[in-house]
Amino acid sequence: MSVLLAVVLMLSLSRAASAESLTWDACLREASERNPELAAAQERLAAARERATGAYSPFLPQLSAGADWSRARSSASGGSSAARNDVSAGLSARQNLFAGWKDTASLGKARAERMAAEADLQDTSSRLRLDLASAFAQLSFGQDALRLAETILSRRQENVRLVELRFEAGRENKGSYLRSKAAGSQARFEVAQADRALGVKRRQLARILGRNDAADLVVSGDVPPLPSDPNPDFRGIAEDVPSLQRARAAVDSAGAGVESARGQLFPGVDALTSFARGGDEWPPDSNRWSAGLSMTYPFFPGGRTAYDIRSARAEERRAEATLRDTRERAVADLEAALSRYRDAVERYGVQNEFLEAARLRAEIGRSQYTSGLLSFQDWDLIENDLISTEKSWLASKTDVWLAQAEWLRAQGKGLDR
Numbered sequence: 001m002s003v004l005l006a007v008v009l010m011l012s013l014s015r016a017a018s019a020e021s022l023t024w025d026a027c028l029r030e031a032s033e034r035n036p037e038l039a040a041a042q043e044r045l046a047a048a049r050e051r052a053t054g055a056y057s058p059f060l061p062q063l064s065a066g067a068d069w070s071r072a073r074s075s076a077s078g079g080s081s082a083a084r085n086d087v088s089a090g091l092s093a094r095q096n097l098f099a100g101w102k103d104t105a106s107l108g109k110a111r112a113e114r115m116a117a118e119a120d121l122q123d124t125s126s127r128l129r130l131d132l133a134s135a136f137a138q139l140s141f142g143q144d145a146l147r148l149a150e151t152i153l154s155r156r157q158e159n160v161r162l163v164e165l166r167f168e169a170g171r172e173n174k175g176s177y178l179r180s181k182a183a184g185s186q187a188r189f190e191v192a193q194a195d196r197a198l199g200v201k202r203r204q205l206a207r208i209l210g211r212n213d214a215a216d217l218v219v220s221g222d223v224p225p226l227p228s229d230p231n232p233d234f235r236g237i238a239e240d241v242p243s244l245q246r247a248r249a250a251v252d253s254a255g256a257g258v259e260s261a262r263g264q265l266f267p268g269v270d271a272l273t274s275f276a277r278g279g280d281e282w283p284p285d286s287n288r289w290s291a292g293l294s295m296t297y298p299f300f301p302g303g304r305t306a307y308d309i310r311s312a313r314a315e316e317r318r319a320e321a322t323l324r325d326t327r328e329r330a331v332a333d334l335e336a337a338l339s340r341y342r343d344a345v346e347r348y349g350v351q352n353e354f355l356e357a358a359r360l361r362a363e364i365g366r367s368q369y370t371s372g373l374l375s376f377q378d379w380d381l382i383e384n385d386l387i388s389t390e391k392s393w394l395a396s397k398t399d400v401w402l403a404q405a406e407w408l409r410a411q412g413k414g415l416d417r
Helices: 002-018 024-034 036-054 102-168 174-209 234-238 242-265 304-370 376-411
Strands: 020-022 062-075 081-098 217-219 268-279 286-296
Touching: 020 024, 024 036, 024 102, 024 174, 036 102, 081 286, 102 174, 102 217, 102 242, 102 376, 174 217, 174 376, 234 304, 242 304, 304 376
Parallel strands: 020 217
Antiparallel strands: 062 081, 081 268, 268 286
């Protein structure tokens, strides 16, 4: 047993010596720079920004240039024929003067889509921060769990030797000895289990960091605690939540849809001008130019305009109702997340007290059992209580980190905050 423990400890020490240790701040920086999902969201925002910029094009003149060449032959009644070239080159311009505000509506819709893409990016960043905090906390928990399992194994082996000596001296029964050995076997299994789980947790963190290799990845330090505001303004905080930003963008987009539908009731007016030079040889030597206005008015498109307007208004009302619901939902989620975070912090404080008491009880119990003042059954209960309390303390510490990450997620905080 002692040989196995020595081997496990040597392997753990060798891994720790060669492992790359990352702090929480280092993980935040690396995920911001290398996470592929975040990069995809950034490119979606870049595309939406370009589309929003392109929506200004109807407000600018449309210019074009052209050149033509043709050759034709005509025959006279007397049988003679003549060939003639026709060459021309010119510029033309078209400027929309009024389109029933449909161009303005298209610009507003493009801006709303850009706002939605910005909210999507922030939501992705916020979700990745939660995933990163969870992976960081779980890996830290796994490292501590392995160290705790190794400590428990060492303690169990010492207990086996102690019970064995008492059994050989006739002061303990064989059942107690076999139970202590079984507890030692359980401790060895938990060391191996914790070691295997550590590899899975490394892979989860490596994925979020954008790494292909998770070998020897370890974390160090704690996630910094948050300053606690006793009376946070949940409604004020909710205004920056990505889901609410998306809902506002949907309202703006729906409003632009109503404006675009109404634009069908108005005529479209364009100014056109062109200048060209023509002739029968190159370069052409005669000038031609034109200028004018064009107006189109579809006064009866089969009644479609009225239906489009009513549909757009209904969509706008739906978006406004969704915005109100999203706002209330965000406020409720914020309050619930903060409550869970405060519960986790207080629970961790209680577990600290239980752990201190359990360690002192175990120290006293071992001394009493060695002196014959405590039965094996009572001592075994005290030992098991210490192990259970140590595991609960470790889990409650991880719960604080996870609850803090959930609180930040509810606020929409991303990797850059």
